[in-house]
Amino acid sequence: MTTTTPAATADAELPRLRLDTPPLLVLPILALLALPLVGSFPTWVTLTIAGLAMGMMIFIMASGLTLVFGLMDVLNFGHGAFVSVGAFTATLVLLPMQGWMQADSVLMNLTALGLAIALAMLVTGALGWAFERIVVMPVYGQHLKQILITMGGMIVAEQMIHVVWGPDQIPLPLPTSFRGVILVGDAAIEKYRLIAVAVGLIVFAAMFLVLNRTKVGLLIRAGVENGEMVEALGYRIRRLFVGVFVAGSALAGLGGVLWGLYKETLTAAMGGDIMVLVFIVIIIGGLGSVGGCFIGALLVALVANYTGFLAPKIALVSNILLMVAILLWRPQGLYPVAKR
């Protein structure tokens, strides 16, 4: 990096780019609105933390999808398959290592979990690579076929999970040191949820750093806007795309592991089930925007948790209403990516 940027000698009153703040405010406003509706502060805290945790996990699952779409105009309707496969692959490590998982040692728990996550991300990353080559690449630019084929791919993947792991649900108990609650005043906060929030923040921070501080990140952000120009500058955007697709699939796998542990049971359809919320999230956030996806995921999860408590029957409908409301405010989503 050149030692002094030329701007250091420029005018003092440089108009800095102002961050687009209104969407950021929706989150705290929503949370505060929910407080009087929920009534009790401790319950509100529990619900909010649950919402944040779930939101982080959905963010991890959705971020890859939105970047892939922004970058290459490909919507992988089969993205849920990576979530399911990630979760099930984790069992290949976690079930044999039950001893380590049940041991009352944070270190042993984390090691087992770490290995499981590593394997899950490796497998889903590889699966993503294969999926991109075999299923997606032949139908670049043909949206209709893309939707159909990726859906078909997901059916096949789900069924293969059944073939390999059997038709039943698989229970996945939490590691010992992650169980239980922390009491903050009257509010009971589950330990695992805090961990999920922490992991989500780490992933978000990592993505933010990569996108804003590395050349690859620059390429991705530029490619989302104008892929043709990136090629004209001499970069092979196809390789970039495959890389992002693989990374997105691996992230979905990570999300799957976290989500599986959250629900403590695994079903082959778990990925497909969460896809509806994932789609709502990426529409709300703005296709192609990681920041938007982050906020969208937290919003959707908070709404799901608050309405799950207040009026469980309309939980999913309320998220659709949220989506409609946001689209009426900003038709391209909260942080639309400036496309040429």
Add this chain to the structure above:
Amino acid sequence: MMLHRLLSGDFPRSRFLALALLAIVAALALAPFLFPGARALNVAATICVFVVLVASYDLLLGYTGIVSFAHTMFYGIGAYGIGLTLHSVGPTWGAVFMGLTIAVMLSLALALVIGLFSLRVKAIFYAMITLAVASAFAVLASQLSDFTGGEDGRTFGVPELLRPGFRLIETEIFGTAINGKLITYYLVFFSALALFLLLLRVVNSPFGRVLQAIRENDFRAEALGYRTVAYRTLANCLSAVVATLAGALMALWLRYAGPQTTLAFTIMMDILLIVVIGGMGTLYGAVVGAALFILAQNYLQALMKQGSDALAAVPLLANLLHPDRWLLWLGVLFVLSVYFFPTGIVGKLRGAKKP
């Protein structure tokens, strides 16, 4: 000449296809007499309903080029409309028509709202939004259990003419009782036939040709002066209404309406599988595809079970052939079809005719 008008000039254009269609229609028309047994008749009735359900989806996907995941929602509205009305008002023809009207109105309204809201946006958006809306609807249907019967659905009585116990004539014809079940079957059969021919008429009309033009190149269609949003919305509404009618027929046949039989995402997948494998944009694909699919669903699985049992020694192979995994093979066939046979079975049959 009459055939030309009946089929709106849209002939099968292939000897094999014509034969297949004839065989299917004949089998369905004479099903109560040819195939004794409740199960066989149920298969026949399901085929009739699915032909209409898939054909109405083909109008949307094959002819207009719109991918929607809300089709089962309209199907469910039709079923629930009839079912809930008959359940609450009573088993009369008045209730049937009332339920039908309510269902069609509701479907039209929803189709209009979703259409106008989303058809302005990219296809991807539309697909996602319909998925979300249909899922929400399904959840609602099972949640509002006081009204809809929840996960278990609603059984209800039907007008006397359609009840199994009702006898039109005392004597049996060809060993089959002429009872309410038979009458219901023919109601389903002839309605399905009429609706299919109606769809055939629509896709071969000027309206249908504009839809196809929009599917090919909506920019050009717009430039030529066609308001594509209006056409798409109309196609959406028409498709929704026919799906609703299909749902009503199914409900009348089963005397039951429930989320698993109408709103489940597996049904949406079945529709997609049938329309692609049968042949998108042909309407006849729906006939051939639905017949093959429903037959396979009911009878192929027994075959698979035999294969699976025979391979019990090799767990992985046995699992692959397990009857529950028939969706796996269908999924593979589906993916292969989208790649290699985008025109489906009908396309292949028609192609085979060429020298």
Add this chain to the structure above:
Amino acid sequence: MSEQMLSLTGVHTHIGQYHILQGVDLKVPRGELTVLLGRNGAGKTTTLRTTMGLWHASRGALLFDGNDITQAATPDISCAGIAYVPENMGIFSDLTVRENLLLAARAGEPDTARLEWIFGFFPALKKFWNQAAGTLSGGQKQMLAIARAIVEPRKLLLVDEPTKGLAPAIIQSLITAFRELKAMETTILLVEQNFSFVKSLGDTVAVMDDGRIVHSGRMDELAEDRDLQQKLLGLSLDTHQ
């Protein structure tokens, strides 16, 4: 070392069913500024895009610095030494000025001395260094687009209508930039409709109509011959400044 930096021979390009380029023969001499003139729809932009590999020629050959680039992929063509400034400028609005230039500098960081040179005729870029490119004015975006193309030395610059919609003061900056580039013996292929802008800059000129080159020769000859100007370019000439 061939005399032509770029030569197109009998190039045809089809976009869908439209036959845009119908046998283009164009020679871009090394070290000179070649102007490509023509009315709207003549095929000038298509020529540049085909050269850049964004669209592929259905017939004919393109040679760059002696190498056949007819079927080459865009990134390879760019790495071979061609820089492209498209009509819509193609700047990345979400990225800052600095980040835009960073991407263009394939060697890693832009060379400081080179940057100072660019700031010489495009001072606004220095001022808005850390600002998102989308907030710049039209003229400043154009400056950034050109700066991106020259932040590292390239063998050939393809520039598509840089003066469109720009204020006279900005156009003056562009003239300065092109003069300095010419002094460094950069080969430039410049598409323009503003004849008075290119009159003094151009060495060679080619005129396009209906997907073909209908005239090519020296710029000073065309600048003298008002009748020829009228015939080739119609009345569109002097309506620009």
